[in-house]
Amino acid sequence: MTIAESTEISPSEAVGQEPGAPGAPDECTELLPQTRRALLHRLAVGQAEGRAPSMAGAVVRGGRAVWSGARGSVEGEVPHGDVQYRIGSLTKTFVAVLVLRLRDEGLLRLSDPVGAHLADTPVPDATIAQLLSHSAGLAAEPRGPWWERTAGELRPEPADLFDERPQRHPAGRRHHYSNVGYALLGALVERLRGGLPWGEVLRREVLEPLGMSRTTLRPERPYASGWAVHPWADALLPEPAADTGLMGPAGQLWSTLQDLCRWAAFLLRGDGRVLGAASVAELRTPAVPPESGAWDAGYGLGVQLLRREGRLLVGHHGSMPGFLAALWADVEEDVAAVVLTNCTSGPAAGAVATDLTGIVIAHEPRIPEPWRPLPGPLDPELLALTGPWYWGANPHALRLRAERGLELTPLSGAGRASRFRAEKDGTWTGLDGYYAGETLRVGRDRDGAVSHLDLGTFVFTREPYEPSAPVPGGVDPDGWRV
Template identity: 65%
Template sequence: MTTSQEELLPGTRRALLHRIAVAQAEGRSPSLVAAVVRDGRAVWHGARTSVDGHAPDENVQYRIGSITKTFTAVLVLRLRDEGALDLGDPLEKHLPGTGAGEATIAQLLAHTGGLAAETPGPWWERTPGALRPGLTDVLGDRPVLHPAGRRFHYSNPGYGLLGALVEELRGAPWDEVLRREVLEPLSLDRTSARPEPPHAGGWAVHPWADVMLPEPVEDFGRMAAAGQLWSTSGDLARFAAFLAHGDDRVLSAESLREMRTPAAPADPADFADGGAYGLGLRIENQGGRVLAGHSGSVPGFLASLTLSVADDVAAVVLADCTSGPLVTQVAADLVRIVAEAEPRIPEPWRPLPEADASVLELTGQWYWGTSPYALRITADGLLFLGPLSGGGRRSRFRPNDDGTWTGLDGYFTDELLRAVRRPDGTVDHLDLGSFVLTRQPYDEGADVPGGVDPEGWRGIG
């Protein structure tokens, strides 16, 4: 990924700088760095600092806290894609004896495994990981607070377990697996489990006075997979581009779409904002814009990475203080500034290179009962079914080898669409998860469930 400050308009660059300057000043952060990604590459980097002449650049490390969880989720999805596990597997199948093994791997990824939010004992982020040498020390005597799968409850120990799962199946330490399978292929050379100079120091800023205290830097040990990593705005910009587009050396675009798909609602207080959690990623709706990403917070540091796939814009914000700037909102604002000031220019329309006649004949208007729908072939070779007007169920479908189609999103996710043909080969109707779509409303010539009144359509008299 190359970096070019000139690709954004001057007014956009000033708006971005103003936003992070306000965040650093009002949030009283010793320093704050940010980056913006558009069309898969970094197009802007900004920094503000309390020390004249020492503004950090995109190569200075900050601790990124729970953004680490997204990296861990990528490792787990890689294992799934290789066939080493299934997301529906209970943890006990691969990592027995934890006391939390009834939770499935998917539930741990989505924070619905019922586990406690934190480890027992002293604050794990400010104490040495050596105090928690085993998984029993991470989980304690009461690891499970809720029945698995019943509710969203953010769990740091859950990701400690996922890190242990990666180690068990790979036969190597979590950070070594991460370096080999993710960091090196994506050229994230400034991301590491331990700080490497140049790096920022973490600070606690007094809530009622402009004075500071240094925060301790601890190795989290068994909890590393939940929040250990250090990274830079430059590396996280590259990682954001990967999360949006995929890289087959690491994880496919389809698996990343799965990570960005809500798997669990957030706390009820977040419902009004459309908040949800996928597999290692938080998803929210801000003003009609769907954002996916993760935030991070450990003593001395705040971090946020967020992206809008529809706009193909992402932002990273890092600060070196325990509390202060609302980095998650700042990152969302940076995405909004670029998306609104310089809207994405669509690719030119081009005809398909070829059209399958058996698929082309399926397109056009269909009726589910009396509701009119349209079936279209999209530019990427998928089918899209949606209402002709107004609200209603809509989904995209990918082709299968047997001539059927599988739903990718919306109400018909993973449902099967097939064309039911008459003996002469013509299409009688479409079957979609037991729903019948016909060319005419309640077409008497088609196999409509319950049949059609033989007297046909008529008036009230």
């Protein structure tokens, strides 16, 4: 990969899809020359201003890598897409996927206290979900020495990671980033996989199915050496690359641009061989969703969240001595960017990655999928539910979507919109917004005809305050007045 060269990963390699399958990229994935120039310029500025020995970046769109570039050198050469860099806390996204796989297999619940699965932990009541979302109140770091620069053999058991005060805050009350919490999650994976090391579980269950053969616990050539850059002189100091042992699940992994493009595509779309789209979307959901839109940073289950210029980005930063990494993805625009650099501090890897996604979106907005009719046959009874409904006097539209799904949209500019998934018992479950997780039921009169919709106790009728429907509190018998 030369500086301006493009490297591509086919959809089937990236996300386990067949070309032409639903959700596969269309023919318009190639970037225009001016877009590629802008991407290279941003990467070059990031490397020069950050004084990084090298910086490599890539963009994923439509499930495949569509651009990559690099500046600086590794071992005297411009780094190519197969050069390993240490990715630090991006490792946490991989560990979270392993935990969700265990959940989907029925081996644990996210609400389980970790003590139900791990003996002798000093925080037995912290739940698995709290560990994943950094809301268990645990200390940010293990007891000394500085773990990123220390051989992990110094702490042979998980309990050895904690000092006399393992929790700094009450569990579930606030977000407090904890590297040591992910050490516990790695031990949890090993316990529920019969003692198999978490790195081996990761290789078998995630990396091999996704074709990520260059993501490893220890560096494998070719790889970049890590450096510290003197703050007041253009001089370098080598950084150690310790095997962090029990702390490995917090930041041990090494990876490449090519592998992380596959990972970005997975975090956007899921892959049935590893984790389905619904569970991946759960990773990307704020662990404690804010009730208003006034937030610019958050955390899901192993995934960081950012709001930038009205866009929601998901991904993670990574930092280890000698390395910085970032992966940020815009789910709505189906664009992601990866940035890797071999420098302890200085380069704004996260800002460069978010800017790379923004450049693609600004220069080449996503072309929407073509409209297609629903696959038949069409259920007449289901079709009869569509159209206008009223919550009190507030008009809404109910539309039929794929797989018997429904979508409720307010027509007055005020109200609550939501999509609904069809269930086997004839009800629907809300997927987003205020009604997420709530049940939509069809109400019928004595003759079996549809009389109303019941949505979490809210009654929707075909006419505003329809007298024949079971409106809570009843309808005034004198009706509407003028």
